[in-house]
Amino acid sequence: MNNINHETKITASELASLWMQYENDSLSRCILLYFINHAKDENIREVLQYALELAENHLEKVKQFLTQENYPIPIGFTNEDVTVEAPPLFTDTYMIVYLQIMAIHGMTRYSGAVSISIREDQRQYFIKCSYETMELYNRATNILLHKGIISKPPTLNNKQKIDFVKEQTFLRGWFGKRRPINAVEISAAYLNMQKTLMKIVLELGFSQVARSTEVRDYMERGRKLCEKHFNILTSMLEEDNLHAPRTFESEVTDSTVPPFSDKL
Incomplete structure (x- = not known):
């Protein structure tokens, strides 16, 4: 098995993941450059900078993959789509909230990309992206907790009993009698x-x-x-x-x- 050299072309699913990542990260790069230019809080700026480094690294890696496979590079978004010197449109609070939610979307996207990747280099790449995005989520959430910005989901009392669904009416949820x-x-x-x-x-x-x-x-x-x-x-x-x-x-x-x- 170790002597087999089985090179395969990139699949349509893998190409789709790379193409979408380039579009998304080129957009993220524009927004992050603008946010970093206006962020006043040093801790928030550091997390934004980390996110920018991830986006720029991803863009370069996708370019390498597509060039190797003789595919064109997406147009995406460029410096022409952002004016970093424009006055601030959002506060630091929103910047870190935005980053945390986008990290949640990123974790979902990358796990999906792993699940449709067959070639080993593609699987390893998107697994690495998943870990990076989990770290980004972790850093952003720590800032939100430390600064008291985040709203925690409700808690339930622990005095409840185990019960079972006995009728299909349970599936109606909030329709009819709630x-x-x-x-x-x-x-x-x-x-x-x-x-x-x-x-x-x-x-x-x-x-x-x-x-x-x-x-x-x-x-x-x-x-x-x-x-x-x-x-x-x-x-x-x-x-x-x-x-x-x-x-x-x-x-x-x-x-x-x-x-x-x-x-x-």
Whole structure:
């Protein structure tokens, strides 16, 4: 077995993972450069810098893979899509919240990339990306905890008994007569609420600085949809006297100078 040299072409699934990573990390690079230029808190700036180093390393690695396979390099996002000198649009608090949520998305994306990769070099690369992103999540979460920014999910009392689902009506959840929300549902709802809150602020900021009326309206539409979803999930928690995560709309400044292109 050790003497077999079986070189295989990169698969469509592996190519898709590399291509999407290049698009995502080229976008992240633009946002991180802008954030770093305005971050006042040294601890937050250090985590942002770590994230930027990861993104730039990933971009170079993807270029190597695609060049070796004779594929073109994606256009992605470039320095033309960011004006780092533009006035700050978000506070340091939002910057670290944004980074933590994007790390959550990254962990999901990279585990998915590993699961569809066959070639060993691709598997090893995305496994390494997974570890790096877990470290990024860890660093960002530590900052959020230390500064008292993060909202912890609700806790449940431990005086409950084991029970079993006896009727299919349990699957109806909150339709008709509502039953108490369970821990699995609380976990999913709370994580979705945290992601949604990050999006609300991002869309609020982008709608404030977008040059195109079409883009501005699109961002505003997205913000209203997110607020609707957030309110629905909040009502589910509040019915069982559980708290919702804190909001961050106040972390948008009053700047109207576009730091990013409408393309971004």
